[in-house]
Amino acid sequence: MKRKRIPQTTIARLPLYLRYLLKLARKGLRIISSYELAEHVGTNAAQLRKDLSYLGEFGTRGVGYDVAELIRQISKCLGLTKEWKIAIVGMGKLGPALLGYKGFEQEGFKIVAIFDKNPKKIGKKMGNLVVSDVTNLKEVIEKVGGVDIGIITTPASVAQKVANQLIDAGVRAILNFAPVTLGVPSNVVLRQVDLTTELQILSFHLT
Amino acid sequence: MKRKRIPQTTIARLPLYLRYLLKLARKGLRIISSYELAEHVGTNAAQLRKDLSYLGEFGTRGVGYDVAELIRQISKCLGLTKEWKIAIVGMGKLGPALLGYKGFEQEGFKIVAIFDKNPKKIGKKMGNLVVSDVTNLKEVIEKVGGVDIGIITTPASVAQKVANQLIDAGVRAILNFAPVTLGVPSNVVLRQVDLTTELQILSFHLT
């Protein structure tokens, strides 16, 4: 087959496949069919097979997919073979909740720096990190050897400014929780987690 | 024009338009063009106009859109004219962060009940609510006069069970933060907030 660009939608589904495959592996299961995997991820077998076909051919016809091999391939495709370093900016309500979440480190995302602007929070210990002053963001990030992903959990009013600081410090991926549309250069990846929007979409469907 | 079904993608963008329009209204601006509005929400003018055209025709050619009118129409379309009642299940790290967020109530989403299973948390006051035992979920929800949206912030292992309880209590919309694919009947709307997936998508783009 001529290998094509992986669709955005496929990329968004790969983590779901991976999650269920890891669960299967923990249970000791070695082989899974497209039908069964699709079922558990809430999609259909044809879509699952097409998604996987973008990464290569690693099923066995008449049998199914090798769980360990699929895990390896999806992880490789998503770039999960290395550990990514994360900084969180804004240690209010949401920031500490994210910091305290064990799941990220288990999946290879390590939080290495946390920032705030409030003098009452700066210097405070949270988890096993100390809150740094956002004014020194660039220097602190340099000191920890660079950061791959920046998470913004500040008020919306300063989110763009924080994004600019992160980008200036060499961060090339941003996950933004503040309810504003951020502008970033095209070499920076941005994803938005927008909880009010989620509720409003639910509201639409309830109406 | 023959009025067609509103695309999913349009529905997901309406909240972003609304958010920026409210900002404009606060600044006292009365008229906005599709170009300028599109610019600020990170899309293009043609898409914005097409999106709005699904709701009706309320622009003035040669002039632009009336900010107040657009706010009214989008709010109506999204069902934001009434107040929606919310229950949060799981008062660990994430649950209280959501509870403490002022933004939801400002947008017409009122948290009216919070649940946990841990006896140490049950009965504790959080915000101006008291944590109820999840075992009594149905009765508590009945007592507050019903709940429209359920937010799940429990461990993944119990998320499906909690979803079933919510549905059994008459909840027809669910926002799930637990990293599992939930199964719900077709008359229930489900949205997933999946932070690990978001990070993995960023990881893909960094690779």
Place this chain on the structure above:
DNA sequence: AATTTCTTGTGAATTTAGGCACAAGGCTAT
């Protein structure tokens, strides 16, 4: 009243995603 100017609203074209249906191909049993 006619002309100019500007921005909307929308058919049509294009691009992207989804799903069917079946040939291809590996495994097992005889």
Place this chain on the structure above:
DNA sequence: ATAGCCTTGTGCCTAAATTCACAAGAAATT
């Protein structure tokens, strides 16, 4: 070997979303 079984991989068609490009229409100007 060979036949039968089973599940993958994918060509092709359908549906959904995006983008283009321009006619339609409102206000301002002459």
